[in-house]
Amino acid sequence: MSVTPLIRTENLEVRAGKRRLIHDISLEICPGEILTIIGPNGAGKSTLLKALIGAIPVDDGRIVRRDGLRIGYTPQIVQLEKTIPIPVKRFLTLAGRVGAVARREVIAQTNIEGLLESQMANLSGGELQRVLLARALLRQPDLLILDEPTQGLDQPAETQFYRLISMVREQTGCGIVMVSHDLHVVMAESDRVICLNGHVCCSGEPAVVSEAPEYKAMFGARAALAPYQHHHDHSHEHHEHV
Numbered sequence: 001m002s003v004t005p006l007i008r009t010e011n012l013e014v015r016a017g018k019r020r021l022i023h024d025i026s027l028e029i030c031p032g033e034i035l036t037i038i039g040p041n042g043a044g045k046s047t048l049l050k051a052l053i054g055a056i057p058v059d060d061g062r063i064v065r066r067d068g069l070r071i072g073y074t075p076q077i078v079q080l081e082k083t084i085p086i087p088v089k090r091f092l093t094l095a096g097r098v099g100a101v102a103r104r105e106v107i108a109q110t111n112i113e114g115l116l117e118s119q120m121a122n123l124s125g126g127e128l129q130r131v132l133l134a135r136a137l138l139r140q141p142d143l144l145i146l147d148e149p150t151q152g153l154d155q156p157a158e159t160q161f162y163r164l165i166s167m168v169r170e171q172t173g174c175g176i177v178m179v180s181h182d183l184h185v186v187m188a189e190s191d192r193v194i195c196l197n198g199h200v201c202c203s204g205e206p207a208v209v210s211e212a213p214e215y216k217a218m219f220g221a222r223a224a225l226a227p228y229q230h231h232h233d234h235s236h237e238h239h240e241h242v
Helices: 045-053 088-095 100-109 125-137 155-172 183-189 213-219
Strands: 007-016 019-029 034-038 060-065 071-074 143-147 175-179 192-196 200-204
Touching (some): 007 045, 019 045, 019 060, 019 192, 034 045, 034 183, 045 071, 045 143, 045 175, 071 125, 088 125, 100 125, 100 155, 125 143, 125 155, 155 183, 192 213, 200 213
Parallel strands (some): 034 175, 034 192
Antiparallel strands (some): 007 019, 192 200
């Protein structure tokens, strides 16, 4: 039985003036999988995510979303202005109206009970990312989109956050798309990986992508990888259509 993708793109292109930011992007994201997008600075990773959530228009191709698709999104960490106070509990209301039970569940899931009275501008990097994730989860998303969620975190906080993401996937069954520079963790935590540099250079399961010439050219032939969690007794070919 085939699974209906949560979202699908066909030959997606986004331009800034005459310059193509991304082009020829065809991919599918299915329920319950973790898809990670990697690539150098300026590769168009954030542009792709913004196109997926509808924050920017596309210039060519199309995006097909499953009927009724709910998306939760966390942007890259931004500096919050300390002169504009907003406590965490108020920030969470920006997700819209949510039942009390669901709200308590998300707060417990992301372990932010002790932060509700804190000012957003005073949170550490790890605390801020958990609050941003909580706001996204309050939307009860079918698809969770995370733009460099561990940017600026130290290794313990980074490891803790990735464990939280895996737990969210297991508990909710939502699809997850992440942009990341953390190659070690990406290859261990992802079901599929896209190597992006304006277009899809290579894609597939982590073990396949790590052996692709395009990956090695981009990150170095000796790019260190974490031990894989996914083991298969059959082979796959990397391809442009994900």
